[in-house]
Amino acid sequence: MRVLNGALKGVVFLETQRTGVKYKRILLKLSGEVLGNRASGECLDPDVLVSMAKRVARVVEMGVQTGIVLGGGNIFRGLKGESKGVSRTTGDYMGMLATIINGLAMQNALEQLGLETRLQTAIEMHEVAEPFIQRKALRHLEKGRVVIFAGGTGNPYFSTDSAAALRASEIGAEVLLKATKVDGVYTADPNVDPSATRYDRVSYEDALRKRLKVMDSAAFALCMDNRIPIVVFDFFDEGALERIVRGEMIGTLVSDIAHTR
Numbered sequence: 524m525r526v527l528n529g530a531l532k533g534v535v536f537l538e539t540q541r542t543g544v545k546y547k548r549i550l551l552k553l554s555g556e557v558l559g560n561r562a563s564g565e566c567l568d569p570d571v572l573v574s575m576a577k578r579v580a581r582v583v584e585m586g587v588q589t590g591i592v593l594g595g596g597n598i599f600r601g602l603k604g605e606s607k608g609v610s611r612t613t614g615d616y617m618g619m620l621a622t623i624i625n626g627l628a629m630q631n632a633l634e635q636l637g638l639e640t641r642l643q644t645a646i647e648m649h650e651v652a653e654p655f656i657q658r659k660a661l662r663h664l665e666k667g668r669v670v671i672f673a674g675g676t677g678n679p680y681f682s683t684d685s686a687a688a689l690r691a692s693e694i695g696a697e698v699l700l701k702a703t704k705v706d707g708v709y710t711a712d713p714n715v716d717p718s719a720t721r722y723d724r725v726s727y728e729d730a731l732r733k734r735l736k737v738m739d740s741a742a743f744a745l746c747m748d749n750r751i752p753i754v755v756f757d758f759f760d761e762g763a764l765e766r767i768v769r770g771e772m773i774g775t776l777v778s779d780i781a782h783t784r
Contacts, residue, residue: 543585544768545770546768547586547697548589548695548697549590549696550700551590551591552591552683553591553593555593555594555622557597557704559597567597567624569632572628572632576632578761578765579591580633587768588664588667590660590670590691591672592671594683595622598621598625599621601614615680618683619673620646620674623644623652626644626673627642627651627652633669638669639668640669640671641659641669641671643656643660643670645673645675645686646677652673660672664694672690684741685739685745687699687738691745698751698752699753700767701754701755702757703756703757704758705757706721706757706760706774707723707755708721708730708755708775709735710735723776724778726777731744754773757774760773
């Protein structure tokens with residue numbers, strides 16, 4: 524792969540660079556768990572970060588404006604803290620700070636490949652990141668910079684899935700891509716129910732009605748209201764991100780039109 528170099532920094536991408544690309548602006552949602560290494564106990568695996576950074580770099584080279592939202596579950600999850608005596612509000616703020624740590628790690632991995640990035644946070648900490656400002660975020664994207672949105676929504680009781688849907692709406696993303704540990708949306712948990720089958724397409728309404736475990740209801744509602752399709756795909760499929768951006772059917776598409784599986 525040809526990594527990006529300084530000549531691309533600050534350049535507004537031309538339409539000719541987007542030939543064969545279906546989505547010109549995307550929001551990529553990564554769960555925190557996929558960034559860790561269970562075998563070694565590391566909450567941040569440098570090899571995983573490099574692998575994901577290379578995939579993002581290939582998409583950026585295609586001229587796709589890219590925003591990223593990271594979860595924080597590899598470091599701390601508010602709901603788990605609540606079960607162990609940490610108040611929900613405190614736990615959620617701890618989780619938001621965890622997403623900023625992950626954001627810094629991803630920013631470093633991307634910049635090691637020569638990409639220009641900006642880290643924006645919902646919780647202000649000027650020494651390490653910009654505060655989230657919609658106009659600035661849009662300008663960065665137009666200049667070809669990868670924008671990492673951290674700190675969730677800045678409010679407790681909202682998941683990073685909701686933050687991803689919110690940021691996707693605010694930046695006018697054409698699609699929200701959710702990388703998970705499974706290859707799409709299933710009728711049940713495929714790790715528990717061997718008879719579970721995967722949906723190729725499903726409507727927002729069916730996903731909400733059937734309580735499919737993809738994103739929380741607030742995230743679904745935001746995407747539904749703003750007609751932002753969601754593609755759920757396998758994080759471990761290294762070519763999936765590029766193929767989705769080109770318009771291939773990978774994983775499960777959640778949209779406003781119901782289709783049969």
